[in-house]
Amino acid sequence: MSSPKDTVAFIGLGVMGYPMARNLRAGLGSDKTLLICDVNTDALERFMAEVSVLGRGPVRIVQNGFEAAKQADTVITMLPNSSSVLAVYLDASTGILPALPEPLDHNACGSKLLMECGTIESSTILTVSRSIPENRATFVDAPVSGGPMGAQNKSLTFMVGCPPPLSASVFPLVKSFLCHMGDPDGTFLCGDVGAGTAFKIINNYLSAITSLAASEALNIGVKAGLDPRLLTQVINASGGQCWVTSKSNPVPGVQDNVPSTRGYEGGFRIELCAKVLGMGSKLARDVGARTVLDEPTLNAFSEAMEDERYKGKDARVVFKWLNDQ
Numbered sequence: 001m002s003s004p005k006d007t008v009a010f011i012g013l014g015v016m017g018y019p020m021a022r023n024l025r026a027g028l029g030s031d032k033t034l035l036i037c038d039v040n041t042d043a044l045e046r047f048m049a050e051v052s053v054l055g056r057g058p059v060r061i062v063q064n065g066f067e068a069a070k071q072a073d074t075v076i077t078m079l080p081n082s083s084s085v086l087a088v089y090l091d092a093s094t095g096i097l098p099a100l101p102e103p104l105d106h107n108a109c110g111s112k113l114l115m116e117c118g119t120i121e122s123s124t125i126l127t128v129s130r131s132i133p134e135n136r137a138t139f140v141d142a143p144v145s146g147g148p149m150g151a152q153n154k155s156l157t158f159m160v161g162c163p164p165p166l167s168a169s170v171f172p173l174v175k176s177f178l179c180h181m182g183d184p185d186g187t188f189l190c191g192d193v194g195a196g197t198a199f200k201i202i203n204n205y206l207s208a209i210t211s212l213a214a215s216e217a218l219n220i221g222v223k224a225g226l227d228p229r230l231l232t233q234v235i236n237a238s239g240g241q242c243w244v245t246s247k248s249n250p251v252p253g254v255q256d257n258v259p260s261t262r263g264y265e266g267g268f269r270i271e272l273c274a275k276v277l278g279m280g281s282k283l284a285r286d287v288g289a290r291t292v293l294d295e296p297t298l299n300a301f302s303e304a305m306e307d308e309r310y311k312g313k314d315a316r317v318v319f320k321w322l323n324d325q
Contacts (some may be wrong), residue, residue: 027180156182205280250319267314
């Protein structure tokens, strides 16, 4: 059995976590052991079967966060919501925190690195951070941007929040793991713990609104009888260019290998898009920032989600929702 310093644990093999963990295993090297954990046993079995064929290095299954933190000095979590984060980290019998060892040197920051990569409410991130006994571990938030396609092709962007006194030593270590799952030039130190989450929420707030705005603009063009492919080219060479028009165009047939060409499957689900937009609205209220566009965008998403034709689809399905009217 490998030592904790040569072992990395990954908890959460969902739509994003599964390819992230697979890319992590490929990048770690055969001298490192990867532990995996998820409530979905099918995902665990599928992962084990897939990586055994690749032969990139040892992989073992652990049952919970407690086992992961006992056996690994680095624990990465990719969890879907706040309740899951609180359970995985704080549960008295199965959580990560109860497994943390007492530091040998009380001036040290602890030998364990804990990293949450999901898009979670800021209050939850801070609750976990403040719950870690002093000098027992270093906790960072490192939420991702890039969606399932970015997770598959290892092009994710990571926004990291790290305690400032430790960032000089901890951030390079964090990057050494994240570079296996994302763009090496796309990992940013955003500030203290929680700042990474704030950056991500603000990014998603803008992305959600531009998804609707781009869909509205392109739908106007389609209804006017314009060529959507040529219209997209003009927009992308002009002031209207945005990630939605250039990287995940909502009009079917305009771009290859994007959700709109697959019946809006395999992207960032509209329900999740609405959720993170709501998180952005809450952050705005918390800091006293006035907003104008969030409420009508949320109303549009809510209306689309009520229709079975669009429910569960990639958020850019709002183009189809508009076009069908």
